[in-house]
Amino acid sequence: MxxxxxxxxxxxxxxxxxxxxxxxxxxxxxxxxxxxxxxxxxxxxxxxxxxxxxxxxxxxxxxxxxxxxxxxxxxxxxxxxxxxxxxxxxxxxxxxxxxxxxxxxxxxxxxxxxxxxxxxxxxxxxxxxxxxxxxxxxxxxxxxxxxxxxxxxxxxxxxxxxxxxxxxxxxxxxxxxxxxxxxxxxxIDMDYFSPEAGRSISIPEKGLTLTCDDEIITYAARYLEPVRGFHKFMRALPALLTRRPNAHVIIMGSNEGGYGLPAQGYASYEAMMLDELHALLDPQRVHILGRLPKDIYRNVLTLSKVHVYLTYPFLLSWSMLEVMATGTIVVASDTAPVREIIKDGKNGLLFDFFDADAMVDRIDEALTLSNRKANALRKAARKTIEDKYNxxxxxxxxxxxxxxxxxx
Incomplete structure (x- = not known):
């Protein structure tokens, strides 16, 4: 052939x-x-x-x-x-x-x-x-x-x-x-994106090493831009950091390129959001790491306690499915592409894309679930990938x- x-x-x-x-x-x-x-x-x-x-x-x-x-x-x-x-x-x-x-x-x-x-x-x-x-x-x-x-x-x-x-x-x-x-x-390669504990990630410029014992919240997108709700996630961080005083937030994604319009008056949407929010964000707890090599990206996902995913009604990111394969709890925007995969309370948690308070509430909920409920969500997320996206x-x-x- x-x-x-x-x-x-x-x-x-x-x-x-x-x-x-x-x-x-x-x-x-x-x-x-x-x-x-x-x-x-x-x-x-x-x-x-x-x-x-x-x-x-x-x-x-x-x-x-x-x-x-x-x-x-x-x-x-x-x-x-x-x-x-x-x-x-x-x-x-x-x-x-x-x-x-x-x-x-x-x-x-x-x-x-x-x-x-x-x-x-x-x-x-x-x-x-x-x-x-x-x-x-x-x-x-x-x-x-x-x-x-x-x-x-x-x-x-x-x-x-x-x-x-x-x-x-x-x-x-x-x-x-x-x-x-x-x-x-x-x-999705479920052997590669699998639950593995005991890893760590170092952020040398901040003198930090984070492990699975830390409360890590992650966000990832190919491009840090509104199409993937980057602006909504960033604006939710001050309330989230107050609600979860021990949490670290790791953000992964590129500032170069994008599916939507470029940031007006700024070099990137990261620059726009940091200009708007810099006084409200603790740099020792919010870590924007750029686009990471695949193995390090996977490592971060396995460390995460909760992964936050947002998207317009647009192409669904591979990252959401990769996160589900790792068994990390996904808190995601209640938009049509997401609803095809995530059933609220069954294999993830959903919130209104435009409701920052609801986002924070659902992240907090995910972090305070009983072990039984949290494990059920994780297993159901991975089972979804195994059954339909293996x-x-x-x-x-x-x-x-x-x-x-x-x-x-």
Missing amino acids: KILFLHQNFPAQFNHVAKRLAQNPANQVLAIRQYPAIDFEGVGVIAYQLTRGSSPGIDPLMQNYEAKILRAEAVAKTAYLLKDKGFLPDVIVAHPGWGEALLLKDIWPDAKYLGYFEYFYAASGQDFDFDPEFSQCDAESLAKLRLKNIVNLQALNDMDAGISPTRWQRDTYPEWARSKIDVLHEG FEQCLQTLITKIETLAKH
């Missing part, structure tokens, strides 16, 4: 499936990604390069789409080179979000296309109009949002099948398209889907 993966930042979501397929000597696995190329065991990775950026003076409504056309053009040139060398894929697995797959259907018309359908944009009921503090519902923003779905719609036409990591994300797509998309998460189970289901497509 010949398989081609397409993602600007390969391996990204295709890491495990590409690696597993490449281990089979009967398969030939290639990948196309944006420059630079990378070494990836068993997979031939070819990089495309953009020859220019968006046109100066182009209509603002065209900027986003032109960028995707430029990617599509660069990928098409790379695809023609592969075709000229005799590579004819049986299956192409692509994330269509950046426009890279727009022109491939005519290059390899006999290939089967599997799309990773992550998100379909909407003006209401999702992230766009959720938080009044950072709302941009003017005519131009609405128009740009609608035009973001051009490549989504083209992909729905071109792809033979699709996958989406959660039911809520699948259901952001039009009803007529959902039957084409299977709900299939990439899965890495091996999800991976094998995806491989079977790719093999089935190749046979038809």
Whole structure:
């Protein structure tokens, strides 16, 4: 079987499936990604390069789409080179979000296309109009949002099948398209993200070493930004630190990039929140550690007594599922993507995204549960991941889907 993966930042979501397929000597696995190329065991990775950026003076409504056309053009040139060398894929697995797959259907018309359908944009009921503090519902923003779905719609036409990591994300797509998309998460490695006590983390610049004997509350996001409720969490900290005088708060995440708008007037949302709250936060108890290496991040999760997760109605973070796999109690915002996974009082605790007092109350509740109740929550959280998001189970289901497509 010949398989081609397409993602600007390969391996990204295709890491495990590409690696597993490449281990089979009967398969030939290639990948196309944006420059630079990378070494990836068993997979031939070819990089495309953009020859220019968006046109100066182009209509603002065209900027986003032109960028995707430029990617599509660069990928098409790379695809023609592969075709000229005799590579004819049986299956192409692509994330269509950046426009890279727009022109491939005519290059390899006999290939089967599997799309990773992550998100379909909407003006209401999702992230766009959720938080009044950072709302941009003017005519131009609405128009740009609608035009973001051009490549989504083209992909729905071109792809033979699709996958989406959660039911809520699948259901952001039009009803007529959902039957084409299977709900299939990439899965969580439960051997790696497992409950382990006795670890510690050092914060040398503060002369601190924290262990599982300390009351540690954690927060993690790929980017520290409003989409992940960073501003809400930070504003809850003064009351939380007062309520829990022995608690330490560890915050993990990057200030570079983000899903939403950049901070206005500040280098980052961290800078914005610290400017607003610095006098109310004890630096010996609030530790913003940035984006950590994976092993240290996992270590912190296993030390945590309570992990706080917030999100707009948007893509669900892997981090919430990873935390649940470690058996740490999750206190999370009562938003639609979260409710798909967490049932309040069963495998975690929920609070209103906009209610800081409720957040503090639920964190305090989690920290004062009886051992019996706390252990029940932890076990139920891990069982949820084992039953529905187990890495091996999800991976094998995806491989079977790719093999089935190749046979038809």
